[in-house]
Amino acid sequence: MPLSADDFAAIGLTLRLAGLATAILLVLCTPLAWWLAHTRSRWRRPVAAIVALPLVLPPTVLGFYLLMLMGPQGAVGAFTQWLGLGTLPFTFWGLLVGSVAYSLPFAVQPLQRAFESLGARPLEVAATLGAGPIDRFFSVVLPLARPGFITAGILSFAHTVGEFGVVLMLGGNIPGVTRVVSVQIYDHVEALQYTQAHWLAGGMVAFSFIVLLALQWWQPERRAP
């Protein structure tokens, strides 16, 4: 197989990035999606629109603003420097922040739909049976909304693996730190190393197909009306 050590480093890095981003997204988006599904606040629509922004913005726009925000003159950059962490661009953690922002709608929206379709009834029943809020969440919401969590997890992971414009802008193409598979493929193509590009790109196509196929399996079967 004509893959180099650099290629494998890129694959490892991509999996680590996507795994961590997915974990963070699931933790972060559960309360957010719950709030969006249940609130009557007038902020609901604006917040939902902000969450959906990464769906429509070109990744270069997102990357450009994140680069500015996290840079030494940006608000986030000033904050991280105040914390003594330095600035985030060109680091793995910078990419992680970018990935979480980039894949946010892919985690929030399936969770929100799952919570909305639960309805109030199961929780009310659980409450009358004496279950507290935390107990209700773990023994009622979590099992009932499981397909939503699985969809959110799979989509976040796959979308982060496929991320390109944001990482190129934020990452600085450092081997083993920020050079993920999509950037490595781009480098191979630009340098006319088509054989290596094909191996990685073909792998990416196969991976994405398998992920989407898995997603189809996990979708609950449509019941007849």
Next chain:
Amino acid sequence: MSSSCTTFRTQPARQPRSLRHLLAGIALALGGMAAAQADEVSVAVAANFIAPMQKIATAFEQATGHKAVLSSGATGKFYAQITHGAPFQVLLAADDTTPERLEHEGRAVAGSRFTYAVGQLVLWSAQPGYVDAQGQVLRTGDFAHLAIANPKLAPYGLAAQQTLDKLGVAARVQPRLVMGENIAQTYQFVASGNAQLGFVALSQVMEDGRIARGSAWRVPATLHEPIRQDAVLLAAGKDSAAARALLQYLRSDAARAVIRSYGYGI
């Protein structure tokens, strides 16, 4: 054409005549497009040269009546697009190897190649006073990030790498290198302050004949292979008078004055 379409819909009984109108309209439109194209030349321009080229294109249009339509991008990407049938008629590359390769492959007109500009590399920081006039900062500086364009892809990146090797500081700065996909992105890394300094093209930091902000060291030409930027007439422009006129114009004194004002040698 749209009015014929309306006729076609509202009066189905008179279809044949409406159809004739429609066809006549299409023929007219196509004829108009062909006439317009005769005076247009589509040019693929290396990203670092787009600003001077826009000026040159305006002067070219005034001088000859031909219109140059510019697309800017990475030379490597243009190569891939041209080999896959992109309709560019002229390529202004960021290097001299890509035009040569296109000529060998028969995708460019033999004998049409020439150097239109020689790139000047600078070590630049957005911070005034950070880069000294001898580039000693590379040996002594405590910067966290030094930005260069990817040496595998960009001629300015290759020149930067050669400079670091020649100065004997490559090992020292290696862990702090960040790479832009092209020279434009590299500039962005430095301009935004995310990298304290970086190797960019002089043309990017030059305004009205001087370096507009920050601090810079002009890298001496002895430290790297010359960054020769070659132009070539592509196969798609072989029979275009406008394409040949543009290449002619690029060698005129007027065009060269613009090229020099952006810090290129020629």
